[in-house]
Amino acid sequence: MKPTIRDVANRAGVSVATVSRYLNNSSLIAPVSRDKVRTAIDALNYRPNMMARGLVKQNTETIALVVDYSHEEIYGNEFFLKIQVGLEREFSRHGYYLMLVNIASAGEAPGLIKKIILEGRVDGIVLLNEMAEPSVIHLLNEMEVPFVIAGRGEYKNAAWVDIDNVLGGYVAANKLIGCGLEKIGFITNSFQKRFVKERFEGFQKAMMEAGLEYAETWVAAGLNTYQDQIKFLKECEKPVCDAYVVSDSYIAYHFIKALKNSGYSVPKDVQIVAFDNQLLSEVSEPGITVVDIDVTMLGVHAARFLLDNLYRLDKNYEPQARHELLGVRLIERGSTL
Template identity: 35%
Template sequence: MAITIVDVALKAGVSPSTVSRVISNDSRISQKTSKKVRKIMEELGYHPNMMAKSLVTKTTHNLGIILPRPAEELFRNQFFSEIIRGIVTKAASSGYDVLMTTGINADEEEAAVRRLVQGRVVDGIIMLSSRQDEHIISFLKDRNFPFVLVGRSEHHADIISVDNDNVAAAYDVTKKLLEQGHERIAFMSGPANLTVSKDRFSGYHKALLEAGFPLRNEYICEAGFTAESASQAAMDLMNLKNRPTAIITIDDVIAFGVIRTLWNNGMLVPEQCSVVGFNNTIMSEMCLPPIASVDIGIYQMGISAAHTLISTIKGEGYGQARIIVPHQLIWRESVSVPDASNVKTTG
């Protein structure tokens, strides 16, 4: 015979409603009682029927994650695996499971979100990127469905988001390179339709203007979030007559691609060109030379996104619409003071 919630309650010496509250992680139940009930559940081999529970409570205890497109590039980038680790860690400790979905284009992505929301498959959604085209945000807002954006929305200032100050982060990197004597600094962006690309470019531009250096279009280029996509962009920069002495890349993966390309073409980092990345992933430490990077607290962003969404689902509210996770510059051997004797021009 299957073990029921009544069996657990009898052995634990509590009411069935108390057992139900323990299963739901109700804050009104003391830690001592919760620990006791869970121990009895384990001893008896009791597993809650979450499907039946969701029919009663009209909750699923599932969180949805909308992965950015294209999905085939997603797990090649440690940013996403690390932020998902933070989300899953917080979700699991709060009694939630996580579902992930995406699409190969905007229409498929929107259809996936509609299935999650209209089918009541999840209680809330975390979006892992922000683009100029924000149909999904409008869809979720219109239905008053709980969601959190990782990033900054250009058109919806009132939504809850978890982000860095990407303008300040790129400004700080550029300013530090300028202070080290670099005057020809290139910026290698991610896809132009991403808000993070625009914000980091703004910070780079601001630092140059303050230092009295003009923005040079030939030093601005775009790459995807793969090492391969950085290769041609890196060569275009290094083939310039007055090539840059430093390159700021929007991601450690791109920085790695730049360093590998320069190395394969007989150019040394940082002797002939300094390279800086973003995200401070494990790759930045393992690369030769180790990559100077901006630590944006990826894991903490995941924790914060899940915590904020769960609080919103529970109706506990949240004091601020935009949560900013601090950044930190991690200077490593991929950056050095520029040596004029090694910075040659090409005809």
């Protein structure tokens, strides 16, 4: 494996910032430290990435947002648009432009990202969580290019910002528990998504703390369409749950229609709490009580993380792999009492 600037720092017993100063011929480095770094570089046969170093000095003033358009359910909705707005808002305040880099699948990401870096077209990279594959993270760290993940990452050596989805699930379930309800279900289109798993974890925590149990039949996945939901209501045990936590407002909008067309009144018979304060949650009849996640601020905070690391590199400081979870708030509408 090709040695990195961090390997040199560890070998020399100095900080990455000290190695960076050495590579940039800075006078702000003690002779003893200079000798240690030189010895470590020789021992490891380290060759600095001239392109990555050049990016800092050239200042292209462009940040790449790498997106995989095979995930239409993500990039074709308000969630992605709001993240983009937040990123652009913060980057533009500091004189940076956001460039969308479209790929057909996650497998193409390493090659395309490496290409735009070697061409000197960007100063940094923003990845959505779905793009944060091990091969991509390894490439960016190896090329020493600043990046941030908009979404919870599983890597200690990567900066990321995400919504506290566990808290969101907890708040949603507690709203229904506070209404005196006990038979509370959870429905989604898929448990494959990390944020859904986390919201369900919060739901489970609230139920457990309230001393409430739930049957496996009260939890359902694969409810992608109105037809799926009608089928679920026909086949599920009767009576249906008193309430449901729904993983997003798009599913909740169609689920309310399915409930009404199956003879149930919302919220008299069944109460609903969903996630994401999208337009559908407002125009639904009744309006949907939602756990609001400020996705625009997610983009803003991700941009701030990346800008901070760009600044640190420019000043020969070590970039930070910071992590942050953003809070949520409950917006009450007519789908709950």
